[in-house]
Amino acid sequence: MSKPSSQKRLTPFRIQSMKGSTPIVCLTAYTTPMARALDAHCDLLLVGDSVGMVLYGLPSTTSVTLDMMIAHGQAVMRGVSRACVIVDLPFGSYQESKEQAFRSAVRIMQETGCDGVKLEGGEEMVETIAFLTARGVPVCGHIGLMPQQVHTAGGYRSLGHNESEIARVRRDARAVGGSGAFAVVIEGMVEPLAREVTASIHAATIGIGASPACDGQILVAEDMLGVFIDFKPKFVKRYADLAQTIEEAASTYADDVRNRRFPAKEHTFDLRPPPP
Numbered sequence: 001m002s003k004p005s006s007q008k009r010l011t012p013f014r015i016q017s018m019k020g021s022t023p024i025v026c027l028t029a030y031t032t033p034m035a036r037a038l039d040a041h042c043d044l045l046l047v048g049d050s051v052g053m054v055l056y057g058l059p060s061t062t063s064v065t066l067d068m069m070i071a072h073g074q075a076v077m078r079g080v081s082r083a084c085v086i087v088d089l090p091f092g093s094y095q096e097s098k099e100q101a102f103r104s105a106v107r108i109m110q111e112t113g114c115d116g117v118k119l120e121g122g123e124e125m126v127e128t129i130a131f132l133t134a135r136g137v138p139v140c141g142h143i144g145l146m147p148q149q150v151h152t153a154g155g156y157r158s159l160g161h162n163e164s165e166i167a168r169v170r171r172d173a174r175a176v177g178g179s180g181a182f183a184v185v186i187e188g189m190v191e192p193l194a195r196e197v198t199a200s201i202h203a204a205t206i207g208i209g210a211s212p213a214c215d216g217q218i219l220v221a222e223d224m225l226g227v228f229i230d231f232k233p234k235f236v237k238r239y240a241d242l243a244q245t246i247e248e249a250a251s252t253y254a255d256d257v258r259n260r261r262f263p264a265k266e267h268t269f270d271l272r273p274p275p276p
């Protein structure tokens with residue numbers, strides 16, 4: 001018998017159908033407890049390759065592997081009952097050919113049970129996205145600022161500030177939007193461009209640093225919770241200061257141990273009277 005929760009999960013099809021009506025609420029999740037905490041409040045949870053920077057302290061997302069994405073995808077799926085779960089294809093697992101992309105996507109879907117995959121790229125990824133969607137893999141695109149291109153782009157810079165950047169994003173949006181993707185993450189671009197892109201494609205646009213003019217919004221959960229504080233992009237809004245909360249709790253714990261206030265009576269197993 002299947003779990004009763006399985007039919008309540010939002011599908012990529014349903015996410016796309018929210019375009020233009022209800023703003024699509026998305027956050028990243030990498031672990032079971034985080035997925036459990038976010039699930040009821042989000043329409044879509046992304047197991048992002050940002051996991052490499054946020055949980056592993058790596059300098060970029062480019063050394064994240066398919067095995068890492070699968071392990072975190074499995075962890076998130078254990079904590080979810082409502083949200084649609086999408087897993088990032090990591091750098092090097094899909095760019096070589098559409099066949100390589102299909103093999104990587106199938107591994108992710110079969111080994112995690114997630115609802116679809118996300119991949120970065122514009123015009124150059126159209127064939128790949130069409131190949132995957134035609135074969136049963138729901139695909140979310142990702143255009144604009146593409147973190148896996150950090151080494152060729154020369155850093156993380158927002159787009160749409162000159163005519164050639166605008167033309168590039170326009171082309172990528174039309175290409176990816178028309179390739180069968182149910183949604184497209186549009187990252188790091190000026191508002192007029194995000195608005196134009198959102199109005200011009202059938203896929204739902206999920207913005208990060210791309211203004212309120214998108215069909216939905218996504219942030220890295222650890223950024224908005226103030227857990228990850230190594231850097232704060234302009235687009236991040238802090239809803240909590242958990243790094244500070246953790247620091248304070250650790251300090252109080254250390255103080256309690258050093259002054260023998262912890263463990264107290266209620267944390268200690270004591271000798272019980274023998275049963276009658």
Ligand SMILES: Nc1nc(=O)c2c([nH]1)NC[C@@H]1CN(c3ccc(C(=O)N[C@@H](CCC(=O)O)C(=O)O)cc3)CN21
Binds near residue numbers: 157232
């Ligand atoms: N924790 C975390 N949050 C993210 O949003 C994120 C990751 N990691 N890792 C993968 C990529 C990298 N991202 C980044 C990283 C840095 C900036 C940044 O520093 N941006 C500057 C300059 C933008 C501009 O040129 O206008 C900023 O001030 O926002 C932006 C996006 C987004 N992604």
Ligand SMILES: CC(C)C(=O)C(=O)O
Binds near residue numbers: 049
């Ligand atoms: C920030 C989102 C869109 C992402 O790709 C990630 O977390 O890896």
Ligand SMILES: [Mg+2]
Binds near residue numbers: 049061088
């Ligand atoms: Mg990513």
